[in-house]
Amino acid sequence: MVYEGVALCRTSLMNNLDVNVSQLKLLVSKEEIKEKVEELGGKITETYAPKGCVIICVLKGSFVFTADLVRCLQVPVMIDFIRVQSYGNQMASSGEVALIKDIEMNISCKDVLIVDDIIETGYTQAFMLKHLAQFNPTSIKICTLLWKKGLLKTDIPIHFYGFEVSPSFVVGYGIDYAERFRELPGIYAVEV
Ligand code: PRP
Numbered sequence: 615m616v617y618e619g620v621a622l623c624r625t626s627l628m629n630n631l632d633v634n635v636s637q638l639k640l641l642v643s644k645e646e647i648k649e650k651v652e653e654l655g656g657k658i659t660e661t662y663a664p665k666g667c668v669i670i671c672v673l674k675g676s677f678v679f680t681a682d683l684v685r686c687l688q689v690p691v692m693i694d695f696i697r698v699q700s701y702g703n704q705m706a707s708s709g710e711v712a713l714i715k716d717i718e719m720n721i722s723c724k725d726v727l728i729v730d731d732i733i734e735t736g737y738t739q740a741f742m743l744k745h746l747a748q749f750n751p752t753s754i755k756i757c758t759l760l761w762k763k764g765l766l767k768t769d770i771p772i773h774f775y776g777f778e779v780s781p782s783f784v785v786g787y788g789i790d791y792a793e794r795f796r797e798l799p800g801i802y803a804v805e806v
Contacts (some may be wrong), residue, residue, distance in 0.1 A: 655686025736768035
């Protein structure tokens with residue numbers, strides 16, 4: 615099932631900066647998210663049992679997802695954070711990913727799971743895979759809550775994902791529009 619909002623790209627939203635709550639259409643409820651995060655937690659637990667893994671949370675968008683996901687795991691994890699930016703003030707990905715904050719943990723000989731909130735072009739994850747590989751982890755896998763399959767422009771492996779969404783612009787559950795709406799418990803499509 616694809617969760618569909620109004621087709622809207624980041625570029626078109628640039629012309630409409632004054633988005634308000636009445637323009638948000640619920641795509642995925644907090645109950646559906648909870649159920650899906652528990653399901654993902656089960657799959658990840660199976661994959662990494664009994665040793666566990668290092669979780670790398672991609673800031674800022676995945677801070678809510680990561681916090682919920684790690685509490686659904688039945689394996690030991692260590693958690694680190696990385697911050698990269700591909701959009702900056704632009705609403706369309708430039709394809710150039712900037713590293714804003716690197717990991718602090720030694721991941722050499724560790725199984726690593728990158729946790730992101732959304733994958734669109736995949737440029738961010740392509741960068742992450744290359745960047746983290748230089749630290750010689752045993753393995754790197756990718757988990758994303760949302761996946762806009764139709765927008766993928768890179769050949770990256772997506773090992774775990776929660777929901778496929780249409781190319782609508784989404785906010786909530788950590789995901790922002792110009793730094794707003796990250797606190798919403800559900801995921802919403804922005805309608806203009
Ligand atoms: C978003 C999102 C992903 C990335 C996905 O981050 O959190 O990390 O874009 O896009 P891509 O697949 O096209 O590379 P953003 O740069 O908006 O930063 P934020 O998480 O701090 O809001």
